[in-house]
Amino acid sequence: MDPFMKEALLEAQKGLEEGGIPIGSVLVHNGKIIGRGHNRRIQKGSVILHGEMDALENAGRLSASLYKECTLYTTLSPCPMCSGAIALYGIPKVVVGENENFMGEEELLQSRGVTIDVLNDHNCIEMMKNFIHENPILWDEDIGE
Amino acid sequence: MDPFMKEALLEAQKGLEEGGIPIGSVLVHNGKIIGRGHNRRIQKGSVILHGEMDALENAGRLSASLYKECTLYTTLSPCPMCSGAIALYGIPKVVVGENENFMGEEELLQSRGVTIDVLNDHNCIEMMKNFIHENPILWDEDIGE
Numbered sequence: 001m002d003p004f005m006k007e008a009l010l011e012a013q014k015g016l017e018e019g020g021i022p023i024g025s026v027l028v029h030n031g032k033i034i035g036r037g038h039n040r041r042i043q044k045g046s047v048i049l050h051g052e053m054d055a056l057e058n059a060g061r062l063s064a065s066l067y068k069e070c071t072l073y074t075t076l077s078p079c080p081m082c083s084g085a086i087a088l089y090g091i092p093k094v095v096v097g098e099n100e101n102f103m104g105e106e107e108l109l110q111s112r113g114v115t116i117d118v119l120n121d122h123n124c125i126e127m128m129k130n131f132i133h134e135n136p137i138l139w140d141e142d143i144g145e
Numbered sequence: 146m147d148p149f150m151k152e153a154l155l156e157a158q159k160g161l162e163e164g165g166i167p168i169g170s171v172l173v174h175n176g177k178i179i180g181r182g183h184n185r186r187i188q189k190g191s192v193i194l195h196g197e198m199d200a201l202e203n204a205g206r207l208s209a210s211l212y213k214e215c216t217l218y219t220t221l222s223p224c225p226m227c228s229g230a231i232a233l234y235g236i237p238k239v240v241v242g243e244n245e246n247f248m249g250e251e252e253l254l255q256s257r258g259v260t261i262d263v264l265n266d267h268n269c270i271e272m273m274k275n276f277i278h279e280n281p282i283l284w285d286e287d288i289g290e
Contacts (some may be wrong), residue, residue: 048193048202048230057193061186064289084229084250085193089289105229108253134163144209144234 003120005097008073009123011038011051018043019033021135022127023051025074027091029061029066035059043140046085050142051075052082056089069092075124077104079143087112099126101132102143146266148240153218154182154268156196166280166287167272168196169201170219172204173238174211180204186287195287196220197227200283203233212236218267221251224288232257242269246277247288 001009004026011024015038027035032088037054040046049057052074067089072078075097078086083105086094093115099106106116146154149171156169160183169256182199185191194202197219212234217223220242223231231239231277238260244251251261277284 045206046202046208047204047234048198053193057191059192061190061192061286064285067289080229080232081226082229084225084227084232087225087229089192125217143205145210 001123002073002095002119004071004073005031005075005095005119005121005124007033007036008051008075008097009121009127011042011126012075012124015039015043015051016127016131021138022131023076024073025051025055025072027055028071028073029069034062034070034112039142042138046068048081050079050082052078053085056085062089064090067072071095073097077102077106077118078109079104083109086114093117095119098128100125101128146268147170147218147240150220150240150264150269152178152181152268153196153220153242154266154272156181156200157220157269160184160188160196161272161276165181166283167276168219170200170217171254172195172200173216173218174214179207179215184280184287187283193226195224195227197223198230201230207234209235212223216240216241218242221273222247222251223254224249228254231259231284238262240264242266243273245270253274 012022016022019038024038040049071093077099157167161167166184169183185194218240222244
């Protein structure tokens with residue numbers, strides 16, 4: 001498994017152990033993780049701390065030029081909010097664990113010049129499928145449905 | 146002045162008094178403010194707490210159906226991240242204080258069925274113009290440039 005996706009998956013699993021929604025993300029610059037996080041809807045009552053947002057927030061304030069050399073790894077296809085954050089900061093590449101359980105704004109990001117690499121990793125797929133099956137109302141809340 | 150835009154402007158001014166970036170927002174449901182906030186980049190070292198995001202976060206976890214009856218007021222045209230959050234939660238209407246100092250993703254939101262009402266209020270315009278003039282580097286950081 002891709003070593004950075006493995007770290008994003010570990011973040012997702014940490015979220016699950018905390019009773020949260022299992023979506024994890026890491027922000028990578030020059031082969032090094034500079035921010036990591038996971039969805040905190042349950043843990044912090046947050047409506048904005050999706051996994052990708054948490055990773056970006058934990059990376060702290062960075063220069064615009066640095067974002068433009070980063071790759072964001074996320075276990076699940078990025079929703080409109082997280083895709084907007086990727087677009088805002090000009091992150092040029094996103095590696096997606098899977099888009100079978102949820103298809104985010106991949107087309108929009110691609111139209112803005114972002115490279116999207118979808119792994120459809122079976123660990124990511126199974127984890128999310130099980131969570132959605134067991135927590136359909138919570139999942140709907142997280143994606144505004 | 147529109148009473149809700151006035152409240153968003155008060156939030157922006159509060160941010161300015163705190164040494165922050167003066168962008169404020171309120172989330173309104175059935176004529177009542179249910180969330181309010183302002184940009185917290187400086188105050189909290191946050192890269193995700195734009196004014197609109199702070200207002201949504203402070204409103205807390207809401208049902209999908211409630212978001213769909215809300216109007217979001219913001220002193221400045223919403224950036225890609227905040228527009229993505231508006232799209233995620235299906236907020237149907239956004240009232241924008243001004244889009245002269247910064248043009249956000251208004252076209253994208255409109256293409257998704259969101260009603261955008263731009264006031265181009267002179268208080269909002271002057272406040273932002275002065276801030277950008279005095280803090281160009283900080284402003285560029287906030288919009289990923």
